[in-house]
Each structure stands twice: as structure tokens, then as C-alpha cells.
Amino acid sequence: MTGLSAQAQAVLAERAEAGGRPMREAPLEESRAGQWEWLPYMGEPADLAKVEDRFIPSRSAEIPVRIYTPPGEGPFPALVAFHGGCWIVGNIDLADRPHRLLSSTTGCVVVAVNYQKAPEHPFPVPLEDCYAGYRWTFDHADELGVERSRIGVAGDSAGGNLAAAVCLKARELNEQLPAAQLLIYPALDPQLETASAKEFADGYGLTTEDMRWSWEQYAPEAAARSTALVAPLQAASLGGLPPAVVVTAEFDILRDEGLAYAERLAAADVPTVPLHYQDSIHGFLWMAGRAEATTRMLGDVREGLRTVGMIRSRIESVDR
Template structure:
């Protein structure tokens, strides 16, 4: 995809802003923001200010089409230079549930120097089940692959509203099954397959892990859940605390849910809201990363606590000074990259 000139100019402005002395960055961002006992990181506050100035938003007035386009170009603004020491191979995943030719597109990322029978992460991108793609999260997949020293299989699952629930959830399980069955062909060890994603992708990863474990047979050995959506049936305090002003808004969440799980879908169904599952025992260990300034914060942390209560080993890590989607901002400042590196290290340890 060629990058339009306006996007290139915006990217240069963002890079220039983050190269300024700290005092100048603080002057642009404004006075420190303290909420719920947390101080927003300057890196996060500055990007929020730049987004407001440029009228950037997750959901744009034109609806699905413009919002998808904005997400695709967003990584050029905040994702940083492409990590070149990662080989890329395009794949097709057979899926009986997939429309069209019955296949899902996927990209396999392999870090330089990685031997055969490595660990592998099956990764699902965020975007509210409506926007986002492998391309929009290419920098995230490359970063996780390189930092964790594992292969990453990034999956192009079907998006709503064209394909509402359970299409994406079915695709997630099909992709996980493919990785488990074809691990050798992917250069991976079938005993070291993890599942993960960010935001809506974290939701799909949690749902796929639950379904794989409950049916019996092959299942992932680890879950990497970054600020996951886990319960669309309950409104928790963080939803109101951070309803507006921190990029992902409460209104955005309603818009995404209305397209992914419209009536008569029961949003308390564990396929939509994995926190509502009656039984969480036997699930693989998990790393759950949440952001302090995120309307999804409380439901992500509630899922981590529910897993612990069910006897599942969980590392819950709140990044109190960051916003939703922090893994997408690894190309600017240092806090976003630092937080995402922590998640990658958890993955590395789990699959080494």
C-alpha cells in the first residue's frame, strides 16, 4: 500500500514532536493528567493531544469504510520503522466456516536466526472486530516475533458488520487448529503453541483458548491477552472513568459491539464475553496486560482474577500510565515500547 503524502506529512510531524526536548513536549501536551490515582505518561498525553489536533478517531463520521482506512494508515504514524530482521511468508488457512474460497489469509513472521521447532504465537489483531488487519498490525507482529524469539502467525479473520458474530470467533478457532495441526510445516513445535491478540483480538484469543480446551484434544499452552475485551454484558467503573478523551471511547465500544454482536445475539454468551464462561478451569497460563486509562481496563482485570480463581496461572500487568492500544504505538516515545516489550518477554519465557 502506497502511503499518501498527507500521511507522510503527519508521520513527520509526529516524529518531530517526540524528538523535542521534554519541556517542550510537556508544554504541547499540557499539565500532567491525574485520574483514579494514576498519572498519564507524557508519551500518552502527547499523542492524545496530537490526535485531538488532527481530529483523529477510531470511529470516523463516514462509518466503516473511512474508519478502516484510517486504521490501515495509522501504523505509519506511530508504528516506527519496519523491523527488517523478520522473514515473512503468506499463507492460506483452510476454514469450513470462511466465506468465498473457504480460506483465511495469514502471515507467518519468522525472526532471523530462529531454528526449527520454535514456539509460535497465533495472533489476532485488534480493531473492535470491525476495523484492523494483518497490515495494520504488521509492526506489532514483527515486534513480538523479534523480542520473544518466536514465530508469529497473524490471521486475517472476517470482520463485522459483513460477518457478525460468530464469524470471527469461528475463524480464530480454525486458525488455532491449523497451527496445532501444521506446526511442523510452520517450523514450530506443536507443544509450544500460544494464542494471543490485542483488544478485540485478545477477546478472540481468549474465546479460542476456551473452545479448544472444552472440546478436548490439542490446545494452546499460553495466552497473551493485551487489553482484551472480555465482557460486553456489564458496564464496569473504568468504562465511565475513561469514557471519552483517551482515544477509545465508550461510544466507540457501543458502535463496535452493535456491529459485531447485534440483536438477537446474547452478549452474555461466552463466545462474545469470555468472562461469562461457567468454567474457566484447565485453561492455559496467561499474561493479561491492561492500561490504566482504558475503558476496557476493569473487564480485562476481572478476567485475569477469574482465571486465577479457577486455578489458572496468570500474570496481570496494569500499565497505569498508558491508554488502550499501547502496543500499536511502539514507534513513538519509549513507554509504549517498554510496556509491549514486557508482554513479549512473558511470551518468550512461556515458550522457551
């Protein structure tokens, strides 16, 4: 584990000692309940001006969203956020502290979407819910105190997959593109044949076999797993997509697909800010209470969003 921070090593040791079955072997109820064991790692909730719960319409259901508004006067930039959890576990209650921190650090309104989960609701339902959340934010920008031209999408892990897919879907439908895409160690390719998927297959938090199983729950039909809206790295072209900030962690099975996506975006002339953390593991967005890399990364994300035009000034995101 040379290069891995002592803080990340301590988290991995604690989680290994806690035990528990791999997700692919455990009942869904057990895996979903077990996610709450991450709460002590997240740090204290960040203070914001307002937090509001709403329900919004999607194609197949009314879904919850949670709206985080930072201090200051709008109109604000906004990030429509999709939490991680292999498309299967997690919710906006569990991800509350990371989303608060994202809003507090970036100065963006964050609209967190509680999309329906696989395997009960496989593709395309989670993507439809996330796209509905993006469109709802766009349609209700004035009400939310948000500047319509600065509404981006964000997600970590499976949520990063959904954020990337929302951008691809908007391009496919020839609708308004998000202003930016923030992809935090995104899941982009179900093949899982990269060097990082092999090198860190077990013992670093997210395992390759659990990730492979999760892809099968999200997209049960093998043919779907080769399409761009399921697996964005399979897209024939990434041209014309929104500016991107792409976060990767060195000790993560998803490292290489995130790096490859950032490289392909840049090669397609999409303004791209790659942020790589040599000392970190998958999931470190949720470790603000234990890993200094989380705070460092979110500060870098703020600067990256400024670079791609989502945040206009230092005053807007720091001095509120």
C-alpha cells in the first residue's frame, strides 16, 4: 500500500475488522442497512442557509429531491447530484453530509435526486429519474434562486455514471446541455478489464467482483451494457459534451476508466479538468471526518468548476 495515506489505510482496516458479506452475496436489506455504518466517517454536517425536501415527477414515480442552498444572495450556480452506491444502495438521507459539504464548498445550490434503485428498478429507470431531476431544476431555476445557464450535474461512483449519462442523453435528445459535469471516481465501463480493476480487485473497499455483479443488477441485459447511456466509456464520440471535472483515486478499481474518460473528453475538445489523488481510495468523498484528502479534493473541485465556467468568481464560492 505504498503511497496510500495512513488515514485511508486506517479506514480500510476498520472496515475489514467490521466484517460483513460481500454485496453480491448478501441480501439487499443487509447491504442497504450496512451503508449507514459509513455515517461516522463523514464528519459534521456543514451549515447552509436552507435545506428543503420536495417531490418531483419522473416518468414512473414521484421521487424525492433535497435542495441545499448556500449562504449569500442568488442567483446561484447549481449542481444536480446523484449519489453513489452501485445503483443499488444509498439514498439522499445517507448522502446528506457529502451533499451539504459539496454545496458549502462550491457555493452551488445542490439538488440531490433520490433515484429509484436496481435491481427492483433497473436501467433505464434510475437514469430517467436523474434526467427528470436535471430537467426539473432547469424548469424551476427562478424558484430555486438558480441561474439557468449554470446548472451542472454531479455524481460519485454509480452517481458519476448517471451524471455522465444525463449529459449524453441531453445531447442525444438535442436538449439543453448541463453547464458542466462533475464526475467523482465514476463507473463508466462494465468490462472491468483495466489494470486498476485487476490490481485493486480486493482489499481496497469496492471490489471488482461486487462491481461486476452491480453492473448486472443495473443493466441485466448484456446488450444494454455496451450502450453509451449505460456505459458512457462505450460512447462512439464524446464530442459536444459539457465541460468536465473528473476525479480519480489511485487505489481504486475504477481509476483507469475515469482517467480514460477524462482523456477522451479532452481529445474531443471538451474542456476537462482531471483531478487525481495518489493517496486515496474509492469512496473518499464520504470520508470528510477521517481523510484530509476529502477537503483537499472538494477545494480542487471548486477551482475546477471555476476553470470550466460554472463558478464565476472567488467571492461567489468562498466569501459567502
